[in-house]
Amino acid sequence: MSGHYDVDAVRKEFPAAERITYLDSGFQTPLALPVKAAIDRFLREGLETAGPKNVWLDRVEAIRAKVAQFLGASADEIAFTKNTSESMNIAANALPLRAGDKVLMLHGDHPNNAYAFLNLQRRGVTVEFVPMTAIVNAETIRPHIDANTRAISMSLVTFHAGHRFDVESIGALCREKNLYFIVDVMQAIGVVPIDAKAMGATVIGSGSHKGLLVPQGLGLLYWDKARTELKPAYLAAASLAEIPSDLIARPDKLKLAASARRFELGNFNLPAIQALGASLDMINAIGVQNIQNHCFDLGDHLIGQLDMLDIRLVGPRERRYRAPHIYVIALPAAEWLGHFEENNIRVSPERDGIRVSFGMFNTFADVDRLIDVIRRRGVKPSHRAA
Structure with a gap:
């Protein structure tokens, strides 16, 4: 649940977000009803x-x-x-x-x-x-x-x-x-x-x-x-x-x-x-600052979950040096993109891995589903992170 705005209400304006785990707004944002x-x-x-x-x-x-x-x-x-x-x-x-x-x-x-x-x-x-x-x-x-x-x-x-x-x-x-x-x-x-x-x-x-x-x-x-x-x-x-x-x-x-x-x-x-x-x-109506803060929170959650799996983030980790909404996971795109597609998760292949990019409609549950799909393929929580 975001503390910045009513994400659930915003999400209802994006029908695609209810049909697919859409984590690809850095490529193209789904069409909103308004x-x-x-x-x-x-x-x-x-x-x-x-x-x-x-x-x-x-x-x-x-x-x-x-x-x-x-x-x-x-x-x-x-x-x-x-x-x-x-x-x-x-x-x-x-x-x-x-x-x-x-x-x-x-x-x-x-x-x-x-x-x-x-x-x-x-x-x-x-x-x-x-x-x-x-x-x-x-x-x-x-x-x-x-x-x-x-x-x-x-x-x-x-x-x-x-x-x-x-x-x-x-x-x-x-x-x-x-x-x-x-x-x-x-x-x-x-x-x-x-x-x-x-x-x-x-x-x-x-x-x-x-x-x-x-x-x-x-x-x-x-x-x-x-x-x-x-x-x-x-x-x-x-x-x-x-x-x-x-x-x-x-x-x-x-x-x-x-x-x-x-x-x-x-x-x-x-x-x-x-x-x-x-x-x-x-x-x-939402406030771009609120959108930024919500995406930062999603990013913090994603980074924490990746750390638990001992999976590297390609880009910067600190908020002052990173975009709030764009994260590249160090998983080879050639090996992983099809796996995400099969599990109805939309992401992009990038130079050094898989790019996850958030929109105003994304939730912590979207991040958790992404992590679950990664884990179910055989990536286990690391002893170091645990």
Whole structure:
């Protein structure tokens, strides 16, 4: 039983959680009933009225404001994208980097973050990979900064072992050194509280199909609007300060929007954005801090049970260095994934084992069932742990 919110009531909003032991929200969160209702409303409106587009677009702006509040930003600093990868590519190409400039990244971070910046090598930009250790903060990054360093790009939470890095200290370092700071929050958003201003980020990118509960196909981008030198690599009418009323392109009127709309390319993923409005209402009603604390409690319980079985946790154990919801168990995925599938437990194979990732609906009973399935395959409590 959680002491942070009524998990049983929340769980009823996720029908999949009653049919399967779902421990894979780091891959994709099951659909929640309020999110489905928002999509159904959109589809019903399209079916019955052929689409009240102005109503839909008004909702987009209302949800943009919700996203901004959720991230501690203003609405004109939020753009809607397709996914995290697109947000990272928008950021990489918007930075005014030149040949000889260097970007620092973490070795082993998400590949689609890395590829966005590695693609700049064609312009002579250098990417240096900093070793990923259990602790990454300003002091571990500082020695890698030299006169050519212009930007740092990294994840807040890693997908493969649940590291959580001290992005606020790194953001402060970037301000000190006048560096751009790009942060991928995909594995954190919706579970870990995020304050874009406290983070000191230039750009934050994310998708929405994990902690934000929305089906795939919608991304978010935060842009520090003080950084007006960041300009989009692509241009559409929607990107301009003044969209021509007759929709005739004029080469002499290319002034960019003063808002993050400069990074948008036109038609939105309307059903997903309206689903996001419903999911943010759910998350805000519970409180993201409460979700984080509940997932930490689940993680503590999981770690304690693994210790009893003398099974190693791949990632960090201490709360201050670990994500609340992502844990990789040192069990070979090739040997164990099928066993979990046969027992109706959904997890993911990861680099060094089996990844367990919690959502707001998971309970201690889910953890106990996972441990029981491990134990029934022949893993016994260790004498050392006992």
